[in-house]
Amino acid sequence: MIVANPKPISEILDMIKDLKKILILGCKGCVTVCNVGGAKEVGILASTLKIARIKGGNPVDITERTLERQCDPEYIAQVKDIVHDFDGVISMACGVGPQFLSEAYPKQRFFPAVDTTFFGGAVQHGIWAERCAGCGTCIIHYFDGMCPIARCSKSLMNGPCGGSAGGKCEISKDVDCIWDMIVRKKMEQGRLDDLVRFKPSKDWRTARDGGPRRSIREELVI
Amino acid sequence: MSDLRSGSNLEKVLKAGHFAFTGECGPPKGANLEHLKEKFMPLKDIVDAVNITDNQTAVVRMSSWAASTILIQNGLEPNFQMVCRDRNRLAIQSDILGVYAMGVRNMLCLSGDHQSFGNHPQAKNVYDIDSMQLIALVKKMRDEGKFMNDEEIDGPPRLFIGAASNPFADPFEFRVYRLAMKIAAGADFIQTQCIYNMKKFREFMKMAVDMGLHEKCHILAGVTPMKSVGMAQYMAKSVPGMDVPEALIQRLRDAGKGKVAEEGIKFAIEQIEEFKEMEGVAGVHLMAIEWEHRVPEIAERAGMLPRPKI
Numbered sequence: 001m002i003v004a005n006p007k008p009i010s011e012i013l014d015m016i017k018d019l020k021k022i023l024i025l026g027c028k029g030c031v032t033v034c035n036v037g038g039a040k041e042v043g044i045l046a047s048t049l050k051i052a053r054i055k056g057g058n059p060v061d062i063t064e065r066t067l068e069r070q071c072d073p074e075y076i077a078q079v080k081d082i083v084h085d086f087d088g089v090i091s092m093a094c095g096v097g098p099q100f101l102s103e104a105y106p107k108q109r110f111f112p113a114v115d116t117t118f119f120g121g122a123v124q125h126g127i128w129a130e131r132c133a134g135c136g137t138c139i140i141h142y143f144d145g146m147c148p149i150a151r152c153s154k155s156l157m158n159g160p161c162g163g164s165a166g167g168k169c170e171i172s173k174d175v176d177c178i179w180d181m182i183v184r185k186k187m188e189q190g191r192l193d194d195l196v197r198f199k200p201s202k203d204w205r206t207a208r209d210g211g212p213r214r215s216i217r218e219e220l221v222i
Numbered sequence: 223m224s225d226l227r228s229g230s231n232l233e234k235v236l237k238a239g240h241f242a243f244t245g246e247c248g249p250p251k252g253a254n255l256e257h258l259k260e261k262f263m264p265l266k267d268i269v270d271a272v273n274i275t276d277n278q279t280a281v282v283r284m285s286s287w288a289a290s291t292i293l294i295q296n297g298l299e300p301n302f303q304m305v306c307r308d309r310n311r312l313a314i315q316s317d318i319l320g321v322y323a324m325g326v327r328n329m330l331c332l333s334g335d336h337q338s339f340g341n342h343p344q345a346k347n348v349y350d351i352d353s354m355q356l357i358a359l360v361k362k363m364r365d366e367g368k369f370m371n372d373e374e375i376d377g378p379p380r381l382f383i384g385a386a387s388n389p390f391a392d393p394f395e396f397r398v399y400r401l402a403m404k405i406a407a408g409a410d411f412i413q414t415q416c417i418y419n420m421k422k423f424r425e426f427m428k429m430a431v432d433m434g435l436h437e438k439c440h441i442l443a444g445v446t447p448m449k450s451v452g453m454a455q456y457m458a459k460s461v462p463g464m465d466v467p468e469a470l471i472q473r474l475r476d477a478g479k480g481k482v483a484e485e486g487i488k489f490a491i492e493q494i495e496e497f498k499e500m501e502g503v504a505g506v507h508l509m510a511i512e513w514e515h516r517v518p519e520i521a522e523r524a525g526m527l528p529r530p531k532i
Contacts, residue, residue, distance in 0.1 A: 153336050154307070154347065158354030158403060160396075161333045162388030162415055163462040170462035171338045183396045196399050198358065198407055201311070201351045201370070 001030035001121065002094045003128045004037065004114035012045070012090065013052055015111045019060070019087035022049075024113070025079065025101070026066030027093035034128055036114050037092030039066040045092065045113060070097030076104045083108055119150075136206025136213065142199060143182050149202070151178035157199040227364065227410060228382035230327030231299045232271040234532040235505075236411065236440045241498055242505025243526045244301060244413065244442060245269035245517055247293075249284035258289060259296065264515045266298050270529055271328050273413070273507070276303040280340025287317055291324040301384060302326045305334025310350040311359075311370055318363060322379030330384035330413065331356040354407050357385050361408030383408050387441075388415035389426035391463035398429040405439040412439055413507040416446040416457075417493065419465040427502045436502030443497045446509045447520065448486035451475050487520055494524040 016022060024042050031037030046062045053060040063086070067075045070093035083089065083101075088109045091097040098110040118130040133150035139157075140147045149155045153171045160179030163170025169177045186195040204210065226233055235242050245265040250257040265272050272293060276286035290300035302321050309317065318329070333353040337345045351359065359370055360383050367378035385404040389397050401412065417423045423443070430436060448454045451474050458466035470489065477485035490508075497503045506526075510517050521527050 153338075154333055154352065155349045156333060156352040156354075158352050158400075160391065160393075160400075161353075162386065162391045163335070164391050164393075165462045166392060168462075171336045177392075180393055183393050187393070187395065192399065195396070196403050198354065198403065200358075201355045204350065 001033055001119070002096075002116060003034050003118050003120050003130075004031055004094050004116045006036055006041070006045075007113055007115055009048055009052065012111070012113055013049065016049070016060070016088060016090065017058075021061045021063075021085070021087045023063045023065065023079070023083065023086040023089045025070065025089055025091050025093070025097070026064070027068075027070045027091075027097055028066060029069045029071065029093070031093055031114060032066075034122070037094075037097075039064075042066055042092055045090070067093075069093075070100055073100065073104065076100050080105075134207070135202070135204070136210075137203065139199075139202070144185050146178050146182050146185075148178055148182065151176075157202065228327045228380045230271065230382045231532065232301065232328050233382040233410070235270045235530055238530065238532055240505075240530045241526075242440065242442060243269050243521065243529065244271045244273060244505065244507045245514070246273040246275065246507070246509040246511075247289070247514060248275045248278055248511070249286065249289040251281070251283050253284060255292070258284065258292060261514045262293055262298060263296070265517055266296070267529060268518050268521050268527065269508070270505075271299045271301045273301040273303055273330060273509075276305045276332070276334070277308060277340070278303075278335065280307065280335045280337045280342070280345075282341060287321045287324070287326070290321060290326050294325045299328065300326055301328040301330055303330045303332060304356070305332045306349055306351055306353060306356055307334035307337060307347055310348050314351070314356065314359070315363070315369055318360060318379050318381070319375070319377075322381060323377075326381070328382045328384060329360060330386065331360060331409075332386055353385065354403060357383060357404055357407040357409050365408075383410045385409035385412055386415065387412050388463050389417070389423055390415060390419060390465035394422075394426075398426060398433065398435070401430060402433060402435055405435055409439055411504075412441045414442065414444040415463065416444045416509060418457075418470055419467050420493065420496065422465060424500070427500060431502040436504070440504035441502055442505040442507040443493075443500075443503050444507045444509060445490050445493050445497075446511060447483075447490040447513065447516070448474055449483050449513060450486075451482055454486075487516070487523075490520060491524045494526070498525075 024046050026039050026042035027037050042064045046064050069075050083105050090111045090113045092113045095116040098112050101110045119132040120128050120130040123129045130150055135149050152159055153169050164177040164180050167180045169175040247262045274286045274290045286303050290302040293300040331353050337347050364380050367375050387401045454466055454471045454474055457464045474482050474485050494506050497506055
């Protein structure tokens with residue numbers, strides 16, 4: 001899923017300081033699963049903002065809604081009758097949400113409530129970790145299902161570098177060295193030949209480096 | 223390894239069978255030419271080539287290519303270091319052409335320390351290619367006369383290709399295979415990480431010799447003299463992939479006040495003496511960090527002088 005972190009309240013307060021009537025829009029997709037932008041978090045953010053604005057002598061009127069998803073025009077359309085009744089709209093979806101909303105309603109202003117971080121999953125309750133860099137050409141079959149592009153700090157395809165120590169990355173003892181895991185798995189399974197094979201450089205055109213990307217599935221295009 | 227690939231002094235020394243001796247110079251944090259000269263001039267005629275570091279530890283310094291050309295102007299041979307952290311394949315290839323045109327003949331291909339170590343941790347990291355791919359790229363440019371995209375090069379750069387090896391990083395069992403990969407990718411010479419754990423290094427070299435790697439590539443053992451107990455403790459605890467045995471730290475401590483630096487130099491000299499006899503070791507790479515002016519004395523005492531003139 002797409003993982004996100006809540007933005008600091010002070011940053012959100014600053015974005016909306018001149019607005020009196022606000023819509024907070026949650027999303028039932030990834031941000032609900034990672035507990036950052038679902039209906040529950042919409043309620044918490046609304047209360048927090050209201051209290052802060054009352055305290056500052058500048059009360060704000062807030063309406064709460066949560067959409068099925070904000071990455072689909074069909075659901076974005078569900079707010080068409082109300083979206084212009086507000087001075088501004090805070091989206092609690094990932095970075096896709098405020099953009100789909102802005103494209104659908106060019107006259108309204110939209111603000112992000114979260115910092116979108118990565119594609120990953122929950123490794124334990126309350127902790128999420130990156131697993132995919134969305135590079136557009138998956139090569140994890142060469143690395144036994146582990147991705148050095150997303151998980152090696154240097155995206156090395158022929159690792160591990162000289163900074164791997166005790167299974168940890170040189171950048172932090174909190175970061176696992178993915179190359180340590182790849183090497184150990186292959187050596188344990190007796191597949192050294194596979195490991196020492198030179199991996200040529202990657203064609204980054206399929207990644208963000210090739211410019212903004214589109215996926216076109218002809219069979220689905222109407 | 224009879225035909226010269228680059229014609230560099232380092233290549234000639236190694237191919238003539240001499241025990242090579244390379245030094246290192248980190249360019250200054252500024253455009254202070256005098257400061258740069260102060261650092262590299264003590265190495266003149268003392269070492270066969272001088273590594274010029276490339277924003278080492280991810281701290282911004284005078285560019286390694288510019289400092290390398292200044293060394294050439296002053297009659298020293300640089301070993302131009304390039305890291306993959308700061309350049310994409312366009313910049314990498316154009317810098318390779320540029321340094322070669324300016325007279326550089328040795329190049330050390332490195333991944334580079336992650337920018338989080340340095341003084342611009344906010345920077346975007348590039349890593350378009352990795353150090354293994356960089357070695358293969360320099361070899362392709364030299365031997366095939368082609369860019370990465372297979373276009374012909376008008377005047378291919380003929381460089382003596384170096385790579386690094388850290389026998390002390392994990393997983394230890396794989397390190398010798400990674401060295402073999404770098405040699406297969408095109409490394410002509412290897413400079414190792416600073417060695418302090420001699421027992422582990424002997425074990426590593428035995429594996430390398432058993433695999434015949436020393437016959438395919440010149441392996442230079444990395445030496446950095448310890449200046450203080452604090453430096454030894456810092457390296458032991460805070461530098462990932464560095465192996466400093468407690469016995470060495472104790473030896474420095476036992477040397478007593480005012481005598482630690484001398485003890486550090488003594489240990490370095492003992493190491494060099496052992497490397498001269500160690501099977502598979504073709505030379506020493508002395509990284510006297512911010513201690514370049516002590517290199518002539520160390521070289522003299524380690525019996526590395528005079529350097530061969532070829």
